[in-house]
Amino acid sequence: MATEDGxxxxxxxxxxxxxxxxxxxxxxxxxxxxxxxxIRPGTAGRGRxxxxxxxxxxxxxQRGRWALPGGFVRAEDTPQGPADDDLPDAALRVxxxxxxxxxxxxxxxxxxxxxRGRDPRMxxxxxxxxxxxxxxxxxxxxxxxxxxxxxxxxxxxxxIGGRSRHAxxxxxxxxxxxxxxxxxxxxxxxxxxxxFLPPVFTITELRGVYESVWGRELHAANFHRKILAxxxxxxxxxxxxxxxxxxxxxxxxxxxxxxxATLHPxxxxxxx
Amino acid sequence: MATEDGxxxxxxxxxxxxxxxxxxxxxxxxxxxxxxxxIRPGTAGRGRxxxxxxxxxxxxxQRGRWALPGGFVRAEDTPQGPADDDLPDAALRVxxxxxxxxxxxxxxxxxxxxxRGRDPRMxxxxxxxxxxxxxxxxxxxxxxxxxxxxxxxxxxxxxIGGRSRHAxxxxxxxxxxxxxxxxxxxxxxxxxxxxFLPPVFTITELRGVYESVWGRELHAANFHRKILAxxxxxxxxxxxxxxxxxxxxxxxxxxxxxxxATLHPxxxxxxx
DNA sequence: CAGAGAAACACTCAGCTTGAGAAAAACGGA
DNA sequence: TCCGTTTTTCTCAAGCTGAGTGTTTCTCTG
Numbered sequence: 001m002a003t004e005d006g007x008x009x010x011x012x013x014x015x016x017x018x019x020x021x022x023x024x025x026x027x028x029x030x031x032x033x034x035x036x037x038x039i040r041p042g043t044a045g046r047g048r049x050x051x052x053x054x055x056x057x058x059x060x061x062q063r064g065r066w067a068l069p070g071g072f073v074r075a076e077d078t079p080q081g082p083a084d085d086d087l088p089d090a091a092l093r094v095x096x097x098x099x100x101x102x103x104x105x106x107x108x109x110x111x112x113x114x115x116r117g118r119d120p121r122m123x124x125x126x127x128x129x130x131x132x133x134x135x136x137x138x139x140x141x142x143x144x145x146x147x148x149x150x151x152x153x154x155x156x157x158x159x160i161g162g163r164s165r166h167a168x169x170x171x172x173x174x175x176x177x178x179x180x181x182x183x184x185x186x187x188x189x190x191x192x193x194x195x196f197l198p199p200v201f202t203i204t205e206l207r208g209v210y211e212s213v214w215g216r217e218l219h220a221a222n223f224h225r226k227i228l229a230x231x232x233x234x235x236x237x238x239x240x241x242x243x244x245x246x247x248x249x250x251x252x253x254x255x256x257x258x259x260x261a262t263l264h265p266x267x268x269x270x271x272x
Numbered sequence: 273m274a275t276e277d278g279x280x281x282x283x284x285x286x287x288x289x290x291x292x293x294x295x296x297x298x299x300x301x302x303x304x305x306x307x308x309x310x311i312r313p314g315t316a317g318r319g320r321x322x323x324x325x326x327x328x329x330x331x332x333x334q335r336g337r338w339a340l341p342g343g344f345v346r347a348e349d350t351p352q353g354p355a356d357d358d359l360p361d362a363a364l365r366v367x368x369x370x371x372x373x374x375x376x377x378x379x380x381x382x383x384x385x386x387x388r389g390r391d392p393r394m395x396x397x398x399x400x401x402x403x404x405x406x407x408x409x410x411x412x413x414x415x416x417x418x419x420x421x422x423x424x425x426x427x428x429x430x431x432i433g434g435r436s437r438h439a440x441x442x443x444x445x446x447x448x449x450x451x452x453x454x455x456x457x458x459x460x461x462x463x464x465x466x467x468f469l470p471p472v473f474t475i476t477e478l479r480g481v482y483e484s485v486w487g488r489e490l491h492a493a494n495f496h497r498k499i500l501a502x503x504x505x506x507x508x509x510x511x512x513x514x515x516x517x518x519x520x521x522x523x524x525x526x527x528x529x530x531x532x533a534t535l536h537p538x539x540x541x542x543x544x
Numbered sequence: 545c546a547g548a549g550a551a552a553c554a555c556t557c558a559g560c561t562t563g564a565g566a567a568a569a570a571c572g573g574a
Numbered sequence: 575t576c577c578g579t580t581t582t583t584c585t586c587a588a589g590c591t592g593a594g595t596g597t598t599t600c601t602c603t604g
Contacts, residue, residue, distance in 0.1 A: 012332075028347045030300045030386070030397045060284075073386065075300045075395035087386040087397070112384040112399045114302070114345065114359040123347035125302045125359070125397065127384045189461075204552075222592060224553065229590090248601030249551025265590080268537065476581075494563060496582065501561090520572030521580025537561080 033070035035179035051150040062169035091129040099139040106195035132195040189266035194257035202252040232260025305342035307451035323422040334441035363401040371411040378467035404467040461538040466529035474524035504532025
């Protein structure tokens, strides 16, 4: 950690802290940006596909461009509200200003971006978070936001093998690309796919998560065998779904997420 | 990103930036901390084992305690030196003050820690980096540092299945634990083990990396087969090592790191 | 109410990978 | 030359994977 001393002299730690001036350094702003991913019905009859929550910036800089929701980390209590106790708290606060956040959600830190010049105002270090959630409600407008919407990844060039186009504000295209790649690889060796589903789900719905995030179809029978053979991935509720598919079919069993966090062996996307 | 506006009014983006005051927000400091891991001969005749570079803090706060090397990110040019263009630059600068950094090294971002109260001076957000390197030279003292040394992970409780004891300053025990876990899991599905080795190495040396990082022995013959069967992991130089082991033995082939970044299929530590 | 179609799930099988061990090859030292 | 050591190759049974097929259970249609 820090070796520079902020202008305070030596002596014991108490007197050191009393003489410490936090404003002695060049100002750096810390923000959190959240890549909130969910799987919801796409435009037209294209089935369910991954979406990201985007906001259109209502203020400078980059006014009018789409961006990931974000905001400054509150280091101290301010008129706008109390300080953020930790970075994940800041991420959830920023996100709750845009959409309703129900139940347990999976929030994990993605990466931190701090290159010079990524924000024209000042040196900004941005901690990006990845949120994976089941179908969330439509977003609402927040302060300084013109518009907020769930946007299919496909439309942003992050879909099946697509190259990311430069569309978002700041370096958010890269942040989003990192988020999508993280989600894709986490499906391989963790049970996080269940984070995209409601508490109770079918194996076919689980397979739908993999198929829409990885962008390719999986062998249904083998997937079924593999999921049930992985200890702790899913847990049988003993019940069946109310109805089979629209065109008939056997009523599927209902499962809930099991306790396992990591999958042994993993479910590799590269093979098959 | 940010929605608060730093006191500047509306209008076009140019006049917005002219009126922007970076000091309008509560001060937050951004630091980088580096968990530099290397594999070197341990104390006594215990063979090679993973070490981390630690410094004993020579200044408040936490004076006298061992910590990961770190320092403030330089947002602007200062009398101490020029601004850091990006966070990895800051990490390498901080580390180069403690030890010699030769050749190509593997540096990757680990995580960012920003809980309130983790530093008594002010709100500090710390971006941690993981560095994996072949046997680096002994460290030298830097500004504000009493002592710097390579410390075996085993002595810190991060060894084979050990629970981390509270020994380091700030929350660096947790940072180090995250770093070790990241290194362990990265060996499974990437070819990063070669980052711990010199440019040319033998399969047995490569196995030694896995064994010392994972803390358990691997089946030599199966490891050999698996490495050579993984396309792009290692590349045959066509040469043999000068001498076999101390007590005789066949001269091993020499390899260099191949181009592959990720391993398909992975080398799982859980099985076997 | 029979039959078609659909979905969920079970089963089979060849091919591959894995863990474990044995054997061969290459080397130093006595 | 012979023995112990290290590297490398080989063998084999067990398990997993991908692909395909079959069975069960449902809806819909006529």
